[in-house]
Amino acid sequence: MQTTTIPHTDIEVTRVAFGCMSTAANPTYDGIPDDDAVKTIHAAIDLGINFFDNAPAYGNGHAEEQLGHAIHDRRDKVVIATKASGQTLTPEEIKADCEASLKRLRTDVIDLHQIHWPRREVPMEESLRAMEDLKSAGKVRAIGVCNFGVEDMTEALNISTPCTNQVVYSLLARGVEIEVNPLCADHHVGLLCYSPLAQGLLTGRFTSPDDVPDERARTRHFANSRPQARHDEPGCEAETFDAVQRVVAIAQRVGKPAAQVALAWLLHQPNVTAVLAGASKVSQVESNVAAAGITLDDETLAELDDATRAVKEAMGASLDMWATPARTR
Numbered sequence: 311m312q313t314t315t316i317p318h319t320d321i322e323v324t325r326v327a328f329g330c331m332s333t334a335a336n337p338t339y340d341g342i343p344d345d346d347a348v349k350t351i352h353a354a355i356d357l358g359i360n361f362f363d364n365a366p367a368y369g370n371g372h373a374e375e376q377l378g379h380a381i382h383d384r385r386d387k388v389v390i391a392t393k394a395s396g397q398t399l400t401p402e403e404i405k406a407d408c409e410a411s412l413k414r415l416r417t418d419v420i421d422l423h424q425i426h427w428p429r430r431e432v433p434m435e436e437s438l439r440a441m442e443d444l445k446s447a448g449k450v451r452a453i454g455v456c457n458f459g460v461e462d463m464t465e466a467l468n469i470s471t472p473c474t475n476q477v478v479y480s481l482l483a484r485g486v487e488i489e490v491n492p493l494c495a496d497h498h499v500g501l502l503c504y505s506p507l508a509q510g511l512l513t514g515r516f517t518s519p520d521d522v523p524d525e526r527a528r529t530r531h532f533a534n535s536r537p538q539a540r541h542d543e544p545g546c547e548a549e550t551f552d553a554v555q556r557v558v559a560i561a562q563r564v565g566k567p568a569a570q571v572a573l574a575w576l577l578h579q580p581n582v583t584a585v586l587a588g589a590s591k592v593s594q595v596e597s598n599v600a601a602a603g604i605t606l607d608d609e610t611l612a613e614l615d616d617a618t619r620a621v622k623e624a625m626g627a628s629l630d631m632w633a634t635p636a637r638t639r
């Protein structure tokens with residue numbers, strides 16, 4: 311498994327990471343039994359993955375508990391990332407969240423602690439200073455942010471030096487390329503890419519908008535008439551499913567599953583530190599690991615770019631896939 315170092319640190323991580331959101335029940339995924347979660351996490355470690363991303367918001371802490379149970383006797387083999395997911399991001403809340411995560415994860419230190427979403431309830435400086443305090447106290451090793459648009463990232467960089475910005479990034483969600491990634495690259499802030507398969511769309515499993523269950527049709531790709539939509543946009547369903555069909559066809563030509571080609575494409579993009587790929591069964595972990603070994607030539611990369619460009623243009627620069635652009639700026 312190819313590895314890299316988290317910017318500004320000596321923390322070595324695998325470029326394909328395990329995203330823990332799908333192991334615990336949440337509005338998008340049903341979750342899996344604890345025994346299956348442990349089995350899947352152990353398989354990931356055995357297959358060479360050392361980087362696991364989690365959050366208190368995943369199943370109200372349950373995903374952290376599952377990970378803590380799975381790695382309690384192999385802590386030295388993994389790098390743990392989790393988040394400050396509170397609603398205010400006051401220093402008191404951030405520190406309390408960290409202590410609760412440490413307990414659930416059964417560890418003395420969090421390797422990468424991240425602000426989950428910008429909240430703007432208190433000045434950002436107060437939140438980032440609290441994160442720095444946790445680092446000084448030895449509770450965390452490195453600090454990152456998530457879902458920070460160009461305005462928030464610029465402000466953060468004037469206060470601190472986050473190592474990473476975790477963003478939604480896939481062939482169907484390329485808004486980060488427009489403004490945020492150039493800024494991050496200039497400051498050596500690596501990207502961690504979540505939802506790299508667009509909640510299953512890039513597997514080719516769904517062939518039309520009607521095939522997609524409502525809990526996965528909340529994004530701005532879909533019409534705002536979908537029952538769980540929280541945005542006021544018409545969506546870009548035609549462009550999205552045309553892109554999916556084209557990606558599947560390209561993958562067939564390459565001779566690899568569409569999901570693996572989609573992950574490999576991300577690993578070829580500039581300034582990407584790691585791709586956070588979820589899994590709820592061992593076979594999915596095996597597929598994610600296999601993607602790390604795929605090299606795409608320039609012709610194929612250009613084809614994939616062209617196949618998804620209309621979706622990129624329709625979705626724009628916002629990093630928020632679920633709400634009318636406002637939370638990320």
